[in-house]
Amino acid sequence: FCQSLLQVVFPPELRFATVKLFYRIFHWFSSYCYFDITEIDGVNTNELYNAVQLYLSSSVSITGSRLSLTRALNSSAITFGLSNNDSIVDTYNGVTVLWEHVVTPRQAQTFSWRPLPEEKRGFTLRLKKRDKTLVLGSYLDYIMEKANDIRRKNQDRLLYTNSRGGSLDSRGYPWESVPFKHPSTFETLAMDPTKKQEIMEDLTDFANGQGFYQKTGRAWKRGYLLYGPPGTGKSSMIAAIANYLGYDIYDLELTEVHTNSELRKLLMKTSSKSIIVIEDIDCSLSLTNRKNATSTSSSARSGTYSDMVEMRGGGCGSGDDGGNKTITLSGLLNFTDGLWSCCGSERIFVFTTNHIEKLDPALLRSGRMDMHIFMSYCSFPALKILLKNYLGFDEVDLDGAVLQELEGVVEKAEMTPADVSEVLIKNRRDKVKAVRELLETLKVRAERNAKNGGLSVVEEEQEKRALETPKQGCGLFQEESCRQEKENEEKDDGTIEK
Numbered sequence: 001f002c003q004s005l006l007q008v009v010f011p012p013e014l015r016f017a018t019v020k021l022f023y024r025i026f027h028w029f030s031s032y033c034y035f036d037i038t039e040i041d042g043v044n045t046n047e048l049y050n051a052v053q054l055y056l057s058s059s060v061s062i063t064g065s066r067l068s069l070t071r072a073l074n075s076s077a078i079t080f081g082l083s084n085n086d087s088i089v090d091t092y093n094g095v096t097v098l099w100e101h102v103v104t105p106r107q108a109q110t111f112s113w114r115p116l117p118e119e120k121r122g123f124t125l126r127l128k129k130r131d132k133t134l135v136l137g138s139y140l141d142y143i144m145e146k147a148n149d150i151r152r153k154n155q156d157r158l159l160y161t162n163s164r165g166g167s168l169d170s171r172g173y174p175w176e177s178v179p180f181k182h183p184s185t186f187e188t189l190a191m192d193p194t195k196k197q198e199i200m201e202d203l204t205d206f207a208n209g210q211g212f213y214q215k216t217g218r219a220w221k222r223g224y225l226l227y228g229p230p231g232t233g234k235s236s237m238i239a240a241i242a243n244y245l246g247y248d249i250y251d252l253e254l255t256e257v258h259t260n261s262e263l264r265k266l267l268m269k270t271s272s273k274s275i276i277v278i279e280d281i282d283c284s285l286s287l288t289n290r291k292n293a294t295s296t297s298s299s300a301r302s303g304t305y306s307d308m309v310e311m312r313g314g315g316c317g318s319g320d321d322g323g324n325k326t327i328t329l330s331g332l333l334n335f336t337d338g339l340w341s342c343c344g345s346e347r348i349f350v351f352t353t354n355h356i357e358k359l360d361p362a363l364l365r366s367g368r369m370d371m372h373i374f375m376s377y378c379s380f381p382a383l384k385i386l387l388k389n390y391l392g393f394d395e396v397d398l399d400g401a402v403l404q405e406l407e408g409v410v411e412k413a414e415m416t417p418a419d420v421s422e423v424l425i426k427n428r429r430d431k432v433k434a435v436r437e438l439l440e441t442l443k444v445r446a447e448r449n450a451k452n453g454g455l456s457v458v459e460e461e462q463e464k465r466a467l468e469t470p471k472q473g474c475g476l477f478q479e480e481s482c483r484q485e486k487e488n489e490e491k492d493d494g495t496i497e498k
């Protein structure tokens with residue numbers, strides 16, 4: 001009777017209004033305020049929901065006794081998160097907030113363009129009213145940033161290429177990507193340990209240097225020029241840098257880029273925390289001093305620049321179009337150095353070349369490429385790293401006399417780490433034989449070098465190779481077989497005009 005009386009006296013609208021009023025009064029007196037972040041906002045997935053989920057997965061102060069574990073597609077790491085209706089306390093700038101993961105069954109499915117999950121999920125953030133501005137001002141930004149970091153760390157690196165030659169995909173994106181799983185790390189890289197340490201420190205300083213770059217008014221980017229003979233680990237070094245910093249790689253194929261503006265567009269579509277690589281820069285471009293170029297090219301947009309880069313030897317034939325129809329050196333420098341290079345942050349530019357002397361001085365002048373790194377022939381410290389990597393030999397495992405012999409001959413032999421690795425791989429079943437054979441090979445090479453006087457056998461080979469075709473398809477991902485193929489081809493075909 002009472003119930004029906006109540007229903008008569010309080011019709012549903014009135015009851016609803018009363019409940020609402022009650023909540024209002026409750027919230028008026030409560031010192032807390034609440035923010036709901038639902039998983040699906042209308043029809044779109046709420047980015048903030050995913051970010052909060054990831055962010056909380058990194059929190060060490062999980063209070064719940066039940067956690068949900070997830071492993072994302074393409075990821076090699078497992079993250080944990082809050083289970084349904086569990087809560088967690090987080091502290092930010094001395095302010096304590098409470099996150100609750102609220103999961104409720106979805107009511108009868110309403111019409112929707114796409115099927116919605118059966119559960120309605122969301123996070124509720126509870127914080128003191130007086131902390132509202134402080135927290136909302138920067139806390140959510142901080143969460144987004146942290147979540148991006150975690151995503152990057154959990155996910156495998158991506159390798160992008162512009163091999164489509166300027167055409168865009170269905171989303172208007174000029175880069176194609178594949179998961180990047182190169183195993184090279186600074187640990188496996190055979191080079192002088194002090195030099196390696198110096199590079200690693202430079203990279204760490206760069207990655208943590210946001211404040212420094214802001215304070216000094218510099219764009220947050222860094223340039224490395226890796227140079228040295230083929231097979232000394234330039235591409236391996238790039239992979240090691242990517243693995244060390246957790247950055248994605250954009251492998252820029254310059255021969256596929258036709259104009260400066262195309263280059264600029266490519267740059268604009270790169271993300272922060274990435275390495276932009278131009279391999280074999282002396283091969284992908286043939287550098288021509290502008291004085292030698294057609295006189296009309298002086299009307300090029302790049303007016304004051306003294307040099308010009310012609311694409312594939314003839315791309316700049318129509319000099320009147322200058323910067324519009326070809327890539328100019330100024331375009332390339334703008335790409336790495338100019339105002340456009342700042343449209344993202346935390347980016348590393350890496351150029352590699354076998355012939356630093358062929359590069360235009362404008363590319364080399366100080367401040368352009370911050371570090372010039374010479375990747376040299378296998379030195380004794382580098383050899384020790386290779387012996388450890390391939391045979392598991394530490395210095396103590398080797399006979400002192402053999403070690404001394406190796407030390408005496410390795411520098412004179414001028415063998416690249418790639419050549420040394422080949423000998424070691426071939427004999428890796430018999431470790432003693434591997435060392436013996438390596439010593440033999442080193443001695444033979446050293447003798448040949450001594451006989452040849454100034455020009456070493458390897459240098460001779462390289463000189464020959466330099467005159468041959470630009471390398472194609474054997475970049476960062478080249479397998480040993482690819483290198484072999486390349487060398488065989490070069491030997492068989494003889495020289496081809498560049």
Ligand SMILES: Nc1ncnc2c1ncn2[C@@H]1O[C@H](COP(=O)(O)OP(=O)(O)OP(=O)(O)O)[C@@H](O)[C@H]1O
Nearest residue numbers: 188189190191229230231232233234235236417418
């Ligand atoms: N410094 C090194 N440390 C460890 N391995 C190396 C090193 N240098 C070369 N290698 C081995 O040789 C192979 C070829 O090396 P890499 O492709 O890095 O040479 P590169 O300098 O880029 O040559 P190129 O100038 O022809 O592009 C690698 O797969 C790697 O196994």
Ligand SMILES: [Mg+2]
Nearest residue numbers: 234235475476
């Ligand atoms: Mg290479």
